[in-house]
Amino acid sequence: MLKYIVKNNVKEQSAKDYLKRHENISSSLWKKIKKQDEFFLNGQKIRPTRAIVKPGDIIEYRIVEQSNVLPVNLPLTICYEDDYLLIADKPAGILTHPLTFEAENTLANAVMYHYQQTNQQIGCHPLYRLDRNTSGLVVFAKVGQIQHLLGNNHQLLKRYYLALVHGKLTMPNGTIDEPIGRSLNSIILHRVDKNGKNAITHYRTIKTYDDYSLIELNLETGRTHQIRVHMSYLNHPLLGDDLYGGKRNLISRHALHAYKLQFIHPFTHKEITIESQLPLDMQKLL
Incomplete structure (x- = not known):
């Protein structure tokens, strides 16, 4: 049951108008x-359509939902949960959400x-999907407002990644502002394309090693394979990302982890920061 207390600075109005405004x-x-x-x-x-509310009134409602996603007893690491949302830590190697050919072994099933x-x-x-071989934090909305407010909003829901990339960046910190589109004759590959969709990635170097660097990235947009495409464009592909020019001699998957989320909770209005530990396959390279 979701609960709202009508704010003091509003006039008497229908429940519909109050809740939407x-x-x-x-x-x-x-x-x-x-x-x-x-x-x-x-x-x-x-009846919802007959309700008239005034300051101080208490509004409550219940929505029972059915889902086509099958519940499956799989390992699940929950980093945060309340009545409105759940944040889970996805391991590399599984999908975020079921597809036709893989309906049961996903984070959503768990x-x-x-x-x-x-x-x-x-x-x-x-609220978003991580690639199969990207590990890290995924937010699941329990109520429609969370999805409405935070889904695909990179200004309100700030997502930070850690990546290991080949080489040492000439500019240790920077912004990549290059549009991304689908590669010709491929349903998987993407590339920087002047006719593609706007894509902006910010990065900073945390530490350099002999042949690779640890960097932090955050996104202003959420294009498919955005980090992977942008780092390949700079000639510093992710370790293990053979799809975009990386080598797999040090790690068997692309070295990308969604490690931190920051946002103002739409209901409690508290600042939430959640972090996830770097997986062992990336830790051992540091």
Whole structure:
């Protein structure tokens, strides 16, 4: 049951107008609220479309969701969880979300099993996907507002990565502002393309080694393979990333880990910072 206390600085208005204007509820979520008809005003059940609210009123509603993602008992590392979202640490080698040809061995399956075991009747809503061989933090929304506010918003949800790249960068710190598009004759490969979509990556060198460097990156955009394409464009591909010119002699997958998230919680308004430890296959190279 989600709960809101109507703010003191608003006039009397319909619950619909209040929730959409002041609590960032989307039109699609309001339709779900109406359909479920589990809406309460000051503890009394009422039709959502008839509710008129004033400052200090308590709004509550419940949405029960069904999901097509199968719950599967798989290892799951939860780094943060509350009534509104869950943050899990994805290991390299598994998908974030099921595909037609791989429906059961994914991070989403593990999350749905956790929901089932804790009696949470909610859907599966990852805010973004990491590549199969990228490890690190993934946010799952439990309520529509989280997805509406934070999904694909790199200004509100700041995502930081650690990567090991070949060589030493001429400019230790910098910004790569180069559009990315799909490579010709490939459904997988992407490349820097002046006709592609806007893509901006910031990076800074943390430490250099004989043949490679440890760098931190954060994104202003979220294009497919963005970090991998941009670092290859600088002639410093990720270790292990043979798709974009990296060598696999030191590590068997591309050396990329989504290690930190920072955001202001849309409901509690607290600043949240979550970090994930670097996996052993990358640690051993430091």
